[in-house]
Amino acid sequence: MSIAEETREAVREHPFLYEALRAGIINYTAAADFLDVNDTDAVTVALRRYADELAVTDTTAGDKSVRVRMKRGIGEADDGHGLLVVGDTGFAPDTGELTAILATGDLTVTTAQRVLGRCAIADVTVSAAGFTAEMLILVVGRHDGPDTLRLVESVVGSSTESATDI
Incomplete structure (x- = not known):
């Protein structure tokens, strides 16, 4: 398993990190340290790339049909x-x-x-x-x-x- 795959799997085990990545409000180095997956620098890069792929749009805000x-x-x-x-x-x-x-x-x-x-x-x-x-x-x-x-x-x-x- 690649570092990127390990990082994504670790993020999925911590929904608060996933949400922070989606929202773009995360300290990547601190998150990499928290995940303790592998080399902090490599995990930091993997987190940045993962965050770039995630939709930042909020699917619940402003829906007047609710x-x-x-x-x-x-x-x-x-x-x-x-x-x-x-x-x-x-x-x-x-x-x-x-x-x-x-x-x-x-x-x-x-x-x-x-x-x-x-x-x-x-x-x-x-x-x-x-x-x-x-x-x-x-x-x-x-x-x-x-x-x-x-x-x-x-x-x-x-x-x-x-x-x-x-």
Whole structure:
């Protein structure tokens, strides 16, 4: 395996490095030291070349086709049905004190990753989450609902619409 291939494989094991390469905000020498793949200089060159190949465009910013809504009063459903079902646990309206944030439209897995990452940074506890190419739903605590709504809105770049019925 070449140094370039080893470097790419090592970067894929650390998604934060991949994102930093895509964004063009990385110290290549420090990243090469962190990866500890081979000769630092050779890995630095491999990282620069890899970064040049990656798209720098942000696929989640400014997509006005995504709609973000909030629904309060979400709770675990006894029958395993609801807005979101994970395993045998369902989350349904009018059954509890949680809040659901629903984003609909043209979504990507990168959008879901960024939303969940931002929730972790903001110290928002996500009770459950689900994703498809057209929908992202998060179940959070009642008091985290408004902040999470704004957080999701900032990631997808859409205008917020509070809804009473999702």
